[in-house]
Amino acid sequence: MSAPRVLVTGANGFVGEAVVFSLLLNKRFSPIAAARGSTRLNGLCPVVSFDLIDSASLPSLADVDVVIHAAARVHVMKETAADALAEFRKINVEGTLRLARHAADSGVTRFIFISSIKVNGESTAEGQPFKADDAPAPSDAYGVSKYEAEESLKRLSRETGMEVVIIRPPLVYGPGVKANFLNMMRWLDRGVPLPLGSISNQRSFVAIGNLVDLIITCISHSAAAGQTFLVSDGEDLSTTGLLRRLARALGKKPWLLKFPQGLLVAVASMLGRRAFAQRICGSLQVDIHKTRELLSWKPPVNLDDAMLKTASHYFKEQSK
Template identity: 70%
Template sequence: MKGPRVLVTGATGFVGEAIVFRLLLDKVFTPVAAVRGETRLSGLCSVVPFDLSEKVALPSLAGVQVVIHCAARVHVMNDAATDPLAQFRKINVEGTVRLARKAAESGVKRFMFISSIKVNGEGTLPGVPFKADDQPSPVDPYGISKKEAEDALRQVSRDTGMEVVIIRPPLVYGPGVKANFLSMMRWLDKGVPLPLGALNNRRSLVAIGNLVDLAVTCIAHPAAADQTFLVSDGEDLSTTQLLRRMAGALKVRAYLLPVPEAALRLGASLLGKRAMAQRLCGSLQVDIEKTCSILGWLPPVSVDRALQITASHYSAK
């Protein structure tokens, strides 16, 4: 491959690896995978060691035209750090800025940052989605660190002229997904009765194929320069709808009990699980009109097709 070189950080992660595989498939750009450890990408493309810690030297960016920065200290449910915000800032803000400044000094034209919808906030009213240009309102340390990293990157852009593109995804799912989405598939697969059959919330999700497609679109699209984009599948689902459609993709029956939302929230509160209740019962919608209009982009994979692909991968394991 002799196309423009694109360095992808966090290339052993769910999103970063998927972007590299897509670039290898397209054969338009030459991917360079920046990784912390062993990777399935060895032998398929250039692989360089990478760590956001200030104790580790950054790789050479000579000849790299675009950086897609996916590496981060990720959101965790039960963070054991004494000062989680300080730890998030060290990696997600300071590490990101260090990489961006080196990128600018090395002549990188465009720096793409995979951020998070948590920069906008934790939830929306039904029918009132987040928009890309809304005033940010992060709540938890992870969201705050991502917002501060975005601000710092915009300053680097003003200082150096390097283009910055920011993408804020909501929950990302697809083949190999872990955490809560994997737990949901396991519950459905085992036929576990779930008290989630009467929820009318609305949540935006994004299939890994759709997120990757947007990221690849932004590599060279002239209108993407210095923009912030939200991304989703373009169809919002209630938790109940998601469970039913995921069960259909898995070819199993969903045992969903119609427990009222108020009862669910009360029970979760008594058990100290308010945050979990918010994720299950609350709404979080994003408006991708700006993304679609500026870039001429539409999500190429439908929700049902993405769920089928995810389910097939899960069932084959």
């Protein structure tokens, strides 16, 4: 029996590339990488060109069994589009549905959609983590677009019978991580004093290895069909705790100044960075009980090991 053929979109991105590499190592599946632009996967597996916004670039899905859809217009800190929601919809909703319809028409049996915890909302109250089946409450354009894509996929699944699996990760980190997580590593590496020594929030994170393991589990697990899953490392941290654990992985002593949270948000607001401060100080926890129980899954990578791998890659890149 031939290995199931799995097409992964966004294969030159952080999550998509990691999925393809893991599928190659797994050897139980035959991956096909769909990417816009260059990719390190050339020569390792079949690579096809794919752009979500270009209706003419739909990849051939003949004999493809499963699509893992990781390509997206991602959340950006400094939005420049005049109508951000319209731009997100073009790619994350219309592009996703176009691909999914093509998949259903081509006989693909399962479509795994990498969504976002932002579908649930931006923050959680103390002791009230998000659950997979909570009523969605997205508040920004990115989160709204991911929610609308989820709803469109569910309707398509009912119409066509193609199985849809939705995964909503929180912040994903690991070797090659960018954005705020990379900035935190740089600050700690350089010994920058940070006014973040007394933040008592709780946030969930997910190592790329844990997210990829769940995605691969969902390729063939019968109980995954038609479900929405949340994912995390299974250990939540305050921002202060995260910085301390990350500093330890980097072999650095963190310079964390005790600064009242309220004052921190007030100062950030005056500097036009209120939203950033609220993310740093606010809580966002996820409950992965459903994921554990329904799939008999648990995070295979512990948080400290994942941070060590992330730090090691960071230093390797710094030495180039």
